[in-house]
Amino acid sequence: MDAFRAKIRGTVILAPLTRGGNLPFRRLCADFGAQVTVSEMAYARYLTQRRPELALLVKAPNEACFGVQIATNNIEEGAAAGLLAMNAGASFLDLNCGCPIFEATRRGLGSALLRKPSKLSRLVAGIAEGVPLPFSVKIRSGLKEDEPNAKEVVKVLQEAGAAMITLHPRSQQQRYSKAADWDLVAEIAHDPATTVPIIGNGDVLCHWEAERHILKRGVSAVMVGRGALIKPWLFKECLDGKEWFPSPEERVEVYHRLSLYMKEHFGVDAKGKKKAFYFLPWHFSFLARWRPTKRELFEDHPYPLLQDGRHVEAVLTESEGPLSQLPPLERLLRVIHDDAHLAISEALWDSETAEEAVAALTALAEARAAEWEAAERDGSKDARAPAQYKSEGWG
Template sequence: MSEMAFTKPLLKGDRVERARLYKAPGEQMFGFQVACKTISDGIAASKLAKEGGAQFLDINCGCPIYEATRRGMGSAMLRKPRALAKMVAGIAADSELPVTVKIRLGENDKKIVVDTVVDYLHRAGAAAVTVHGRTAEQRYKKAADWAKVGEVARSTAMPIIGNGDILTHYEAHARRVESGCTAVMAGRGALIKPWIFQEYKEGREWLPTTDERVGVYRLLVSYMKEHFGDDERGRKKAWYFFPWHFDFLNRYRPLPEAVYGAASREHPLIMTRMDLTDARVGEAGPEGLGWAERLLRCEHPDAHEAIAAALWDAGSDADAVTALERIGREGVEAWEEAVRAGGRGGDAARGGGLGVGGPAGAEGEGREGGGRGGRGGRGSRNDDAELERG
């Protein structure tokens, strides 16, 4: 989130010349992120990305999930900075697109290699580097170290994109300014609030009503139907992804800067445990919420299945709201009780403490995987789910 100017490396002998690719004010840039460990795979991905309309290729060398690291990809590549740089140099030399790289601080607290890796990647011809302010071992259990991200940004001529714990436009702006990064990246925050980019672009918060959020979610439905098909086969394919999205979307809470701005500077909001409602924003407890709103905030996987089905089947936004009101009235209290009984409060590994249970301001304990049991094949693919989140 910024006005970016990427550089495309052109290798000539031992010298790297850089032809600039600019993002004009107000213009959107589309990039394609991949995980790979060989030059040939990276070049092949770059060609596909270009054919798909991408303007840059991003290589994810920061993902800490076993499903990636066991294949020698993601954050496993930080163990051998020279080999990583050699791969990036080979891809950048033959790629028609600028190549950017996403990394973490290192493998663990005893192996912080980010400065070395950034230096190598700069010399390898990377156009920019995204630095996630945690080690691979930390996953999402602790707040991102933006002080270290800032140190990296100020110590190199390489464009640095800061990443970690961005949920609101005011957090994004503060992190970019304070760190000195060229830009910032929102990951899990964008899954909770897909409109965070519009907020940042316009410099103002949007606190959507229940009906407005349903409209956003049904827009996602329309994209899925267009891509997978509006039939039973298309629905089956979409269901691998669609209910899962509500494991993030249910964490949305209105977070006006006037109320939460100061707290966000003390502890990232995405890592802060919050109750179902907050009197500071005019919410008078669960009973004061509409049934649809209460349902949309429910953490139970069965609620997510029901929400997804209602949105998919509805003929209009109004029909969807009506269906969600009915489902909430009939089932949300039982689902909420099941969540409380099962300890399904928010935690850091799930992307922060936003959720039911636990006092506001308390940091989540963190746990491995996504806890998505009871959803067919997806319940056993927690690493895959977190790979998508990272």
């Protein structure tokens, strides 16, 4: 327990991400310095039934501290799933008590577990006793915005044997619609009654935000989800203590590496490509949202940048000029359009080298970037605004 807590202290942790937490993406994040990673949420019942869910237990070779997140409300199923995770090489087990989506809550899982803290305490104690791995729990602030019960939940969880607690300070009701309440995280982290490491999660896009939460708010570590999906090199920025503003060519190199990892993991045949393309084009709905958020331009903004894209775009238009003045490849990589994301993914998949990928995407940008930009502005049914992705079921 002590060794585990020492390992996670001061780190930036990759959150469990529905769809986004696939092995190739976690491997990419680890390349950029992610020291602690967590699997996509797995239903414990499906794991014990040896369903395809077992694939979620496989870790990349460079994942130094890999946690498996499970969803369950049953001690026996949770413990059995934990043993499977341990045998697969997991460093710790995590219980999802934060997922707000109906698919989970209707089964009494995810954030629905916050309804009865005493029952949750028995669940955690039972699983912790049955699995010789550090057992962490990820929670939300409560079910309703005006009825937070995170303090009570933290108290019973630490008494039940939780190794650490990650707090996503939004309610089930809020989902992702409002800014994360980091004051609540700090209040719990500084409470003398809190005896376990508190990990804060929510609205972290830039390294200085992570620094602020660790140094000024006193959390043990920071967990990032959407921020990592937008820029997988966020971990490098946090380790280096400075921003990295990759050119469009450098970003293509990163994205090409992700496609190579998907080929290696899923296979290069038609079946493997079909599996990979469930993920790869989808990733560009986030990667396309990257912007050079320079510290001197944005650090003093009172609202989280992840929640205020309009402000980011307004500031950058003033400093960079209008989008039409940027190089074609830069413009292509910023397009929010399903057809563009599929075409980018096809070009990456077909390119043997990063240089080939840059050439292919540059040609694609010159031919079609303006067309997709126009479709995005006109609200084409195939053009998706970033705001639509705020309701995804990230654990």
